[in-house]
């Protein structure tokens with residue numbers, strides 16, 4: 001499966017946490033040496049503001065992300081990448 005993260009950069013999601021999440025994800029990918037393995041991009045508002053902040057990982061859209069859930073999700077999806085599985 002293609003490994004990817006798409007962070008919503010729309011004004012609502014951005015103001016409600018994705019500004020910090022953007023930096024957190026970049027630090028995570030670079031800190032773990034997996035930035036080249038995962039396609040990280042941003043998108044415009046996807047009309048899901050009421051359930052934001054939204055981040056899509058490997059095609060699954062996750063809602064109401066906060067720092068703790070984001071770290072859990074990154075571990076869930078990508079811990080295997082670091083270990084070559």
Ligand code: FES
Nearest residue numbers: 010013045048049
């Ligand atoms: S700003 Fe993210 S869904 Fe609207």
